[in-house]
Amino acid sequence: MSKKVNIDWENLGFDYIKTDYRYVSRWKDGKWDEGKLVEDNKLSISEASTALHYGQQCFEGLKAYRTKDGKIQLFRPDQNAKRLNKSCKRLLMPEIPEEKFIDACIQVVKANEHYVPPYGTGATLYIRPFVIGVGDNVGVKPAPEYLFCVFCVPVGPYFKGGLTPVNFTVSDYDRAAPEGTGGVKVGGNYAASLLPHELAVKKGFADCIYLDPSTHTKIEEVGAANFFGITKDDKFVTPKSPSILPSITKYSLMHVAKEYLGMEVEERDVYIDKLDEFKEAGACGTAAVITPIGGIEYKGDLHVFYSETEVGPVTKKLYDTLTGIQFGDVEAPEGWIVEVK
Incomplete structure (x- = not known):
């Protein structure tokens, strides 16, 4: 592991923890840019963004798991990519190519590898991709620009000490x-x-x-x-x-x-x-x-x-x-x- 982080893996909850890198890509003039990893966890967007006024936004949730032999794996990310695109279509937002979605998730997990909890703790790295409408816009219509972002947070098992009804x-x-x-x-x-x-x-x-x-x-x-x-x-x-x-x-x-x-x-x-x-x-x-x-x-x-x-x-x-x-x-x-x- 590249770097140690001071986290009590056994007692993690489902709370926000700032990790080192997140991915940001912008859609403008009809296409997505290449996207990049950034350290800043704050987004700067127009006060007139459709995400803020007209709910033009959607998101996904998936996890990275550490296996017994120390590998890191994602579970069915292609299905999350497909579902995100279904959400984007419904809200007239540009779709994210499936390869771009999976690549963004992999980049974020690799860049924050030391936050992937150890095998056996039941904890995982939760990944949150989202798309929001941004740019200057006051009328009720689709945004002129969009952001596709992915961040991650280590989270504990939902049930401490086993499944509980x-x-x-x-x-x-x-x-x-x-x-x-x-x-x-x-x-x-x-x-x-x-x-x-x-x-x-x-x-x-x-x-x-x-x-x-x-x-x-x-x-x-x-x-x-x-x-x-x-x-x-x-x-x-x-x-x-x-x-x-x-x-x-x-x-x-x-x-x-x-x-x-x-x-x-x-x-x-x-x-x-x-x-x-x-x-x-x-x-x-x-x-x-x-x-x-x-x-x-x-x-x-x-x-x-x-x-x-x-x-x-x-x-x-x-x-x-x-x-x-x-x-x-x-x-x-x-x-x-x-x-x-």
């Missing part, structure tokens, strides 16, 4: 409109979720469950994560809807369930009044991989799945297999791992 409550609020931006990773979806999240926490829950905005009968998302349930006959079931963000972790778990654990997989409607079809349930996303769901409160009743204190065996197996792939302990499907050399 948490409870959720169903929200009356919607996180996205039926034909809105729910299926892309834009800041507005997260801004809309801040108040319902706070209300859920005040009631003693980890976060809230959002139902489909059209009928309020089907589960869509769990906080900022995707829902899955394990049926009594061992099927892996996850909701399908155009207003759900397509989680890379979820699609990876679907593959793991089918190909590694031999389970049937269904992407379909999940009705809030039919929770008893599931013996286990969880939320999945980049940060926690899987958050086991102990119970869901709906209309004053708490429906408990496997247990409020212990993680179910299928959920545990899914978690162990996917994190095993990410940290290089389980053989990955072809194309899932990009080594940072």
Whole structure:
């Protein structure tokens, strides 16, 4: 390792830590420049930037993992590149060529290699690519210029001391409109979720469950994560809807369930009044991989799945297999791992 950093790897949270380098590329006159690594973590942008006024911005989240033999690997960065471009398209922002996206992530990880936590700590290097509309613009229209940036932060495991089930409550609020931006990773979806999240926490829950905005009968998302349930006959079931963000972790778990654990997989409607079809349930996303769901409160009743204190065996197996792939302990499907050399 090129340089030592004074970090207590075992006790890292999910907080911002300034690392040494980040990547910045500017889109102007119809094209992206080459992009470069910079040390300054402050952006200087016009007060009239569309990102500030009209929400013309999107982002991604992925991680770099250190393996047992000291290598560093990225998990499915091509999928993050594709999803970022889907978000850019939706907001009329220029797309980032896939090779440029992956190269930017690799450059940032290499330049901050000493911040990649050691194998065995459960900690990882979280990578945050984002695109924002900048430049002088007052009318409601796409920006004249854009910035594509990537920074990274070492983060601890989401659950200290192993997976712990948490409870959720169903929200009356919607996180996205039926034909809105729910299926892309834009800041507005997260801004809309801040108040319902706070209300859920005040009631003693980890976060809230959002139902489909059209009928309020089907589960869509769990906080900022995707829902899955394990049926009594061992099927892996996850909701399908155009207003759900397509989680890379979820699609990876679907593959793991089918190909590694031999389970049937269904992407379909999940009705809030039919929770008893599931013996286990969880939320999945980049940060926690899987958050086991102990119970869901709906209309004053708490429906408990496997247990409020212990993680179910299928959920545990899914978690162990996917994190095993990410940290290089389980053989990955072809194309899932990009080594940072």
